Amino acid sequence: MDMLTTITPYHWFALGLLMLTAEMLGTSGFxxxxxVAALGxxxxxxxxxxxxxxxxxxxxxxxxxxxxxVYFRLFRDAQKAEGSTGLNRRASRLIxxxxxxxxxxxxxxxxxxxxxxxxxxxxxxxxxKGTMVEVVDARRMSLVIAAK
Numbered sequence: 001m002d003m004l005t006t007i008t009p010y011h012w013f014a015l016g017l018l019m020l021t022a023e024m025l026g027t028s029g030f031x032x033x034x035x036v037a038a039l040g041x042x043x044x045x046x047x048x049x050x051x052x053x054x055x056x057x058x059x060x061x062x063x064x065x066x067x068x069x070v071y072f073r074l075f076r077d078a079q080k081a082e083g084s085t086g087l088n089r090r091a092s093r094l095i096x097x098x099x100x101x102x103x104x105x106x107x108x109x110x111x112x113x114x115x116x117x118x119x120x121x122x123x124x125x126x127x128x129k130g131t132m133v134e135v136v137d138a139r140r141m142s143l144v145i146a147a148k
Contacts, residue, residue, distance in 0.1 A: 007053050012042030012060075029076060033068025040067075090117075093136035098134045098148060101127060105145070114143075121145050 016038035023031040041060045045051060051059075094114065103110050105127045112121050120142045127133060127147050137144035 007045065007054060009042040009046040009049075012038050012045060012056075015044060022102075029071060030068075032071050033066075034064045036067045036071075037064035060129055089138075091119075091141055091143060094119075094135045094137055094143060096135065098132060101129050101131050102135055104129045109142075119143050 015103070016035045018029045018145075019035035019038060023029070023035060035059055040063055041056060042119075044059065046055060093135070099114060101110075101112060103112060105121060105123045107125070108123055110121050110123075111118050112142050113119075122139070122144050123146065127145070130147040133145040134148050135143045136146045
């Protein structure tokens with residue numbers, strides 16, 4: 001019956017590792033504080049084996065809340081992406097790109113091949129074929145170009 005009323009350090013270590021494993025499966029940080037608290041309790045019980053189950057659980061709950069608060073307050077914000085990657089905005093990723101025109105832009109609008117994509121380009125002024133141009137803006141799926 002003694003096995004059912006005691007919690008050893010190995011129980012806490014197993015609980016912490018189980019929670020870390022569950023965290024890796026995608027709980028978005030909700031189990032990190034509890035897992036760290038469980039691993040910490042394993043160390044505490046290893047150093048102070050005379051702690052009763054009630055004190056262990058109380059210390060675990062308090063340290064779990066503190067660890068979760070610290071994680072969300074300090075580390076969660078650091079994981080957010082800085083700025084926009086432009087992943088789904090292909091046109092805006094081309095701003096600053098320079099290339100040589102392979103067709104005349106006479107009416108202010110033309111289609112040019114950039115990489116593997118045929119792009120619609122706009123210009124305020126007519127630009128002749130062979131001129132080096134730079135993408136200066138992107139409006140929807142059209143590129144605004146200017147002579148370099």
